[in-house]
Amino acid sequence: MHEIIREADYRKRIGKSAGTAFLFFGKEDYLKAAALRATREAICPDPSFAVFNDIAIDALDFEPDRLLDAMTPPPMMADERLIVLRGFDFTAMRAAEVDALLEALSALPEYPYNTVIVSVAAGALDEGYLPKRPSATLKKLATVLEPVRFETPSDARLAVWAGKHFAHHGVRVSQEDCAFLVSFVGQSMFVLANEIEKLSYYALSTGKDHITAADIRTVAVPVVAADAFALSNAILAGRSRDALDALAVMKFERIEPTVVLAELSRTLSDMQAVRILLDAGRTIREAADVLKLHEYKAGLLAKAATRTEPARLARAVRLSAEADATLKRASGDYGAIERLICAL
Secondary structure, three states: OOOOEEHHHHHOOOOOOOOOEEEEEOOOHHHHHHHHHHHHHHHOOOHHHHHHHEEEEEHHHOOHHHHHHHHOOOOOOOOOEEEEEEOOOOOOOOHHHHHHHHHHHOOHHHOOOEEEEEEOOOOOOOOEEOOOEEOHHHHHHOOOOEEEEOOOOOHHHHHHHHHHHHHHOOOEOOHHHHHHHHHHHOOOHHHHHHHHHHHHHHHHHOOOOEOOHHHHHHHOOOOOOOOHHHHHHHHHOOOHHHHHHHHHHHHHOOOOHHHHHHHHHHHHHHHHHHHHHHHOOOOHHHHHHHHOOOHHHHHHHHHHHOOOOHHHHHHHHHHHHHHHHHHHHOOOOOHHHHHHHHHO
């Protein structure tokens, strides 16, 4: 098993790791995106050759042969090529699918001009109990991939980071008020970046060059998790405002509407399936085995499903399927998802 390294250690290797496959995992997706951007700038500085040297493969389109086809040709007018695999949910993948991915990646030494990054969103990999007890899945992945863990910075570090970002926009904020911002909107760096930009424009538009805690309370949105699980929980609980706020964060992250709705529909369907099995007397472990889910994820789904009336959950599943059909027939915007949220 390769040793798990930190983001800072990875950054020292950017542009010097051709022939290596990395696994980006951990809670902070903003830092993963920043590391990917820095890697892209180092390996593919000329955008005119990006079509040859900057390859992205989504999990929905992944096949081992497609990865091998991407690795085989030499880079165009450059020394290296970047291949990014994204969208994998290792809590839902079968063992055979993980094995197929690793088998394809094991061919990388034959094509040493490639840097491959498998970027996993927060919550899509059971990490185990790090640093001492990684999960079986993480151990397996680390036999081929070098794992890079992106941890959420401490509140103190986030406050310093927020102050620098405010300064970049030409706005002054005390460290005390930066710390308050972190406590008010949460630790997600995507959310913080969005709120910092919004607060900065608010201040500058009113002729001010500084932000106070009162401004933060007036303008910023209180903490809300931005993922399909949080979105589905807010929908089922009838918290339309929270659901729309979570969707707004997904928009900011530029997650495609089809991907958002697919994840939402799958989460709601899995919740309903887990609820049916629990009502039939199955344990969470048995439900996980039947549905081919990781037991940890099945437990989270069970906790959410048992807080919701079966009829409401069934209606949410039906409406999400209808919204999915609408989205596929129409142009790809977020309108179908917003209507789904408001209909429940």
